[in-house]
Amino acid sequence: MIMKGGPYLLCYNGSACFEAMSIRYIKEPQLVDPVMIASWPGIGNVGLIAVDTLRRSTRAEQLAYIEPQEFFYPNKVIIRGGELVELGFPSSEFFFHRNDRHDLIFFAGEEQPAEGGGVYAAGSRAYALANLVLDAAQKFGCRRIYTSGAAVAPIHHTARSRVWAVPNSADLLQEFKQYANTVLMSDIEGRGGEGNITGLNGLLLGIARRRGLEAVCIMGEIPVYLQGFPFPYPKGSKSVLEVLAAALGMWIDLDIINQLAEQSESELSSLYEKLPHEIKDQLDRLKKATVAAPESSEAITDEDKKKILDDIDKFFKREGGGEQH
Amino acid sequence: MSREEVFRLHGQHALEKPVLIVAWEEDASNLGVRTVDYLIEGLGCREFGEILPEGFFPMAGVNVVDDVAQFPQSKFYISDERNLVIFRSNIPRIGWQGFLNAVLDVAGHDCGVKEIYTLGAMISSAAHTVPRLLISIVNQKEMKEELAPFNIMTGTDYETPPGQKPTLSSYLSWLARQRNIRAVNLWVPAPFYLVSLDDPRACKRLVYFFNSKFDLGVDFSKLDEQIAQQNNKIAGLFERLPELEAFVRRLETGDGLDGEESEKLTREMSEALKQG
Numbered sequence: 001m002i003m004k005g006g007p008y009l010l011c012y013n014g015s016a017c018f019e020a021m022s023i024r025y026i027k028e029p030q031l032v033d034p035v036m037i038a039s040w041p042g043i044g045n046v047g048l049i050a051v052d053t054l055r056r057s058t059r060a061e062q063l064a065y066i067e068p069q070e071f072f073y074p075n076k077v078i079i080r081g082g083e084l085v086e087l088g089f090p091s092s093e094f095f096f097h098r099n100d101r102h103d104l105i106f107f108a109g110e111e112q113p114a115e116g117g118g119v120y121a122a123g124s125r126a127y128a129l130a131n132l133v134l135d136a137a138q139k140f141g142c143r144r145i146y147t148s149g150a151a152v153a154p155i156h157h158t159a160r161s162r163v164w165a166v167p168n169s170a171d172l173l174q175e176f177k178q179y180a181n182t183v184l185m186s187d188i189e190g191r192g193g194e195g196n197i198t199g200l201n202g203l204l205l206g207i208a209r210r211r212g213l214e215a216v217c218i219m220g221e222i223p224v225y226l227q228g229f230p231f232p233y234p235k236g237s238k239s240v241l242e243v244l245a246a247a248l249g250m251w252i253d254l255d256i257i258n259q260l261a262e263q264s265e266s267e268l269s270s271l272y273e274k275l276p277h278e279i280k281d282q283l284d285r286l287k288k289a290t291v292a293a294p295e296s297s298e299a300i301t302d303e304d305k306k307k308i309l310d311d312i313d314k315f316f317k318r319e320g321g322g323e324q325h
Numbered sequence: 326m327s328r329e330e331v332f333r334l335h336g337q338h339a340l341e342k343p344v345l346i347v348a349w350e351e352d353a354s355n356l357g358v359r360t361v362d363y364l365i366e367g368l369g370c371r372e373f374g375e376i377l378p379e380g381f382f383p384m385a386g387v388n389v390v391d392d393v394a395q396f397p398q399s400k401f402y403i404s405d406e407r408n409l410v411i412f413r414s415n416i417p418r419i420g421w422q423g424f425l426n427a428v429l430d431v432a433g434h435d436c437g438v439k440e441i442y443t444l445g446a447m448i449s450s451a452a453h454t455v456p457r458l459l460i461s462i463v464n465q466k467e468m469k470e471e472l473a474p475f476n477i478m479t480g481t482d483y484e485t486p487p488g489q490k491p492t493l494s495s496y497l498s499w500l501a502r503q504r505n506i507r508a509v510n511l512w513v514p515a516p517f518y519l520v521s522l523d524d525p526r527a528c529k530r531l532v533y534f535f536n537s538k539f540d541l542g543v544d545f546s547k548l549d550e551q552i553a554q555q556n557n558k559i560a561g562l563f564e565r566l567p568e569l570e571a572f573v574r575r576l577e578t579g580d581g582l583d584g585e586e587s588e589k590l591t592r593e594m595s596e597a598l599k600q601g
């Protein structure tokens with residue numbers, strides 16, 4: 001989002017500024033029983049790719065945007081002929097689409113409002129942004145919010161990603177149990193129904209609960225060894241889209257996400273072939289890791305996971321691979 | 326938060342449409358802070374106020390640098406005589422817009438500043454011996470003509486590459502424009518092998534500019550002394566390791582160094598110049 005000017009906000013820190021924080025509405029349509037689907041960048045951009053694919057396939061129209069300046073550090077400067085022409089900020093935009101069963105509102109954030117150099121939302125600004133997103137949801141009568149992200153799991157990249165569903169109310173558990181390829185926290189080995197969801201995906205669930213709104217975070221699995229790399233993981237996004245289609249009762253064109261997932265798997269497989277045998281052997285063990293057999297002798301232990309990650313890390317440092325360089 | 330909770334100002338001033346110079350810590354070659362420290366000391370500037378750290382820096386302990394515990398500081402200094410305001414600060418970690426608005430409030434509302442100059446170094450592959458360029462980015466086009474007589478590059482084109490962020494100086498300049506305050510970001514290329522060391526030549530380039538433009542009457546003798554000391558140390562290093570001199574000569578002619586050569590030059594320079 002490029003800001004060319006406009007009035008400045010005279011404010012010094014969060015508490016003073018939040019009064020000036022606002023949503024700018026471009027349209028004010030009457031929507032029928034809408035649901036909101038929100039996404040931000042995260043591990044493998046699993047949620048962002050899923051929601052973006054759905055938004056584009058429905059040709060959703062722009063609805064509103066959140067003024068970025070109080071939440072974000074600029075992400076772009078344009079200098080022409082020695083003059084500072086424009087300064088850009090990460091965008092936080094709403095879109096809408098009229099649909100048969102539920103109208104849809106999409107929220108797409110280009111960054112999470114992190115504090116202290118982190119990637120995931122934290123602190124008073126994150127709280128304020130999450131509240132603004134829910135303000136927009138309630139303004140149009142949304143009763144349910146979906147957030148979406150990645151679930152880091154001991155799976156192999158050739159495996160189908162499952163979807164972890166975490167609702168903010170026990171009333172929703174039955175509904176999500178019935179969707180194919182979907183698991184609850186209590187289904188995940190060794191978790192006992194417990195876990196945490198970092199960043200805005202989690203925060204939005206909590207604040208929605210305080211407001212009495214239904215909210216569910218649906219997370220596509222990403223292999224544990226890919227979590228630290230800046231690769232997108234559309235295979236996880238595809239699984240998320242399938243669950244969204246079921247939950248929304250709508251048909252979603254999966255052609256584009258299928259292509260992305262195939263391309264990604266092919267690229268990962270070619271990278272995989274370059275791995276030393278000892279690392280590949282470790283990773284191949286993940287092909288046998290399943291939720292159904294946690295007690296199996298072939299199951300991956302925490303120690304195994306640590307060793308795999310250490311080996312992978314060492315390999316990429318030695319090879320100079322990875323975009324982080 | 327009220328003004329009093331964000332910044333504190335001490336006493337009165339007799340400034341009339343002064344110029345504000347802004348320097349950030351954590352700059353390559355410590356260029357900004359070395360430059361303003363020279364001006365503060367040389368011109369006898371006095372402390373005028375500060376922006377308080379709460380809300381702009383995580384209050385989660387302290388960093389220790391060179392055996393000493395540090396704490397963020399964001400201070401204003403003024404010289405009534407030279408009609409000059411200096412802001413010397415650590416880079417805030419959070420609440421950037423609020424912080425920069427506080428700087429602009431003190432500058433514009435409390436001091437009546439008419440122009441802002443921010444200082445910074447950009448890492449360069451040029452040798453330390455070549456004459457230093459001074460590059461300007463203005464927030465109002467007409468300022469370019471005013472800077473032209475001072476041998477400054479004023480025609481830069483740039484867009485933030487993916488994955489990088491604009492500098493805080495750009496952000497300040499952009500916010501200043503919204504308040505109709507003129508601002509210039511000044512950049513001096515700093516040789517890559519001096520990035521973690523002082524670069525008195527770059528410092529002199531900036532001080533020279535301010536002295537010429539605002540007739541400050543700066544005494545350059547201490548800076549010249551620092552440059553001479555650095556020259557002597559580098560000469561001693563070249564005598565001991567002649568290949569390093571060859572590396573620098575190659576940089577002077579625009580020939581690059583490979584990774585190993587660059588690393589060696591940086592390491593040896595660092596060891597030689599850090600010795601007392």
